[in-house]
Amino acid sequence: MIRVAAVGDVHLGGDACxxxxxxxxxxxxxxxxxxxAGDLTRHGTVDEAECVAxxxxxxxxxxxxxxxxxxxxxxxxxxxxxLLTDAGLSVLEGExxxxxxxxxxxxxxxxxxxxxxxxxxxxxxxxxxxxxxxxGHGKQxxxxxxxxxxxxxxxxxxxxxxxxxSPVADTLxxxxxxxxxxxxxxxxxxxxxxxxxxxAVHGHAHAGTEKGxxxxxxxVRNVAQPVLxxxxxxxxx
Amino acid sequence: xxxxxxxxxxxxxxxxxxxRLAEDPDxxxxxxxxxxxxxxxxxxxxxxxxxxxxxxxxAALAAAGGRRVHDDLAVTCAEPPTTAEDLR
Numbered sequence: 001m002i003r004v005a006a007v008g009d010v011h012l013g014g015d016a017c018x019x020x021x022x023x024x025x026x027x028x029x030x031x032x033x034x035x036x037a038g039d040l041t042r043h044g045t046v047d048e049a050e051c052v053a054x055x056x057x058x059x060x061x062x063x064x065x066x067x068x069x070x071x072x073x074x075x076x077x078x079x080x081x082x083l084l085t086d087a088g089l090s091v092l093e094g095e096x097x098x099x100x101x102x103x104x105x106x107x108x109x110x111x112x113x114x115x116x117x118x119x120x121x122x123x124x125x126x127x128x129x130x131x132x133x134x135x136g137h138g139k140q141x142x143x144x145x146x147x148x149x150x151x152x153x154x155x156x157x158x159x160x161x162x163x164x165x166s167p168v169a170d171t172l173x174x175x176x177x178x179x180x181x182x183x184x185x186x187x188x189x190x191x192x193x194x195x196x197x198x199x200a201v202h203g204h205a206h207a208g209t210e211k212g213x214x215x216x217x218x219x220v221r222n223v224a225q226p227v228l229x230x231x232x233x234x235x236x237x
Numbered sequence: 238x239x240x241x242x243x244x245x246x247x248x249x250x251x252x253x254x255x256x257r258l259a260e261d262p263d264x265x266x267x268x269x270x271x272x273x274x275x276x277x278x279x280x281x282x283x284x285x286x287x288x289x290x291x292x293x294x295x296a297a298l299a300a301a302g303g304r305r306v307h308d309d310l311a312v313t314c315a316e317p318p319t320t321a322e323d324l325r
Contacts (some may be wrong), residue, residue: 001325009268015288023317030321042265042289070265199324206268206282219324226268226283229314234321 002101002158003030007232008037008203009224010057011070020055025209032101034172036089037203037223038068038112038164040082049080053087059127062099064090066110068164068204085135094144098156106237108146109195113188113202114138114164117181125226141165142187147196149154153196158237161192161200161218170212171222172205189214198237245302247273248302254278259298264289269310271297277305283313 005027010227025036036056041048049071055200056063065084067077081091085176090097092110099106104202116122116138125135152159166172166184175183183205192200193216210227213219223233252273266289266306269282278301284290290310297306 003321014286016286019286019315023315026317030317043262073265123250165302169263205272217251223311225285225315230284230318231315233316234318236321236323236325 002104002106002200002237003032004035004036004160004235004237005031005232006035006221006223007225007228007237008068009039009201009206010036010042010055011039011042012051013042013045017051017053020231023057024055026228031061033061033099033106034063034190034232035108035160035162035201035204035223036063036065037162037201038066039070039203040067040070042067043196044071044073044076044080045081045126046076046083049076049083053084053089056089057087058202062090063088063176064092064097064099064108064110064162066092066162066164068112068113070142071084081216086088090147092162094141094148096148096152104158104210105156107152107159108162109145109152109159110162111141111145111148111188113145113163113167114141115165115182116142116185116187117133117171117225118184121181122186123181133153138185139187142191146191149195149197158198159196161188161189162194162201162237163200164204166202166205166220167192168199168212168220171202171210171220173209174207175205185209189216192218201234240322247276248301250278251305254297254300257296258293261299263292266293269293277307279307279309281309283311285313287312
């Protein structure tokens with residue numbers, strides 16, 4: 001068994017710095033790895049990222065993260081990635097990593113993801129340049145996740161897909177349906193279902209629902225902290 | 238022809254406050270819900286800290302055109318979980 005802790009949308013910075021640390025001190029007793037599902041900062045500034053680094057460094061378990069849209073807001077995403085990496089976190093964007101837990105291996109493929117929408121209500125790569133840019137980015141990030149997942153099941157006992165945006169509409173329940181296209185992207189789920197994935201974890205939808213499933217039967221969990229209403233969730237895989 | 242909504246119509250007021258909450262650097266909050274009832278503004282949702290809560294309310298007040306703003310926000314719980322979910 002591998003115990004996977006996860007949380008997203010912690011939006012650290014200002015007086016929220018240190019908010020989670022007391023709950024994280026006992027993490028090694030309840031989990032083997034911590035996944036961070038993006039929106040670690042509020043404005044995506046380097047100062048806020050330093051707060052994130054202090055919050056999640058030296059926890060006694062591997063910490064694997066993706067960034068979210070807030071972490072891109074100040075165009076400092078590369079500096080933030082570097083800073084978090086220096087603090088010992090693995091920051092994934094179209095990449096994967098494998099951690100060993102006892103005799104088992106856990107592989108995590110991570111990507112920020114993007115909007116696009118879901119079957120029957122998705123955007124197309126068509127029309128004005130702005131529309132093409134939106135849909136095109138949605139397609140690109142899903143292709144990145146597909147590449148990161150490719151062959152991963154052969155390298156590990158368990159595989160998790162980590163993103164900020166949602167692969168399914170299930171976990172958006174509670175959000176206004178009109179904004180689903182900005183919250184998730186069915187192509188992420190298609191990439192997940194094409195691989196042998198045990199769990200998909202995402203954030204971004206603060207008013208959504210924790211539990212969902214892809215069309216292909218992969219469990220999906222929305223770990224946005226306002227949804228969990230606790231410091232993190234733990235899933236036994 | 239439809240009605241003749243003004244900039245103070247509740248529909249536009251709600252949208253203006255939502256935009257302010259997202260775009261004001263002090264709030265930068267996309268997850269707070271705004272509702273207008275009986276001409277007054279109600280804010281609901283979770284924010285990470287007390288300071289963030291104050292910033293969100295201040296941003297809403299700045300866009301509310303003198304209307305009363307009700308703070309029904311909550312600070313996100315940061316307690317550890319008491320159970321794990323078994324997905325084996």
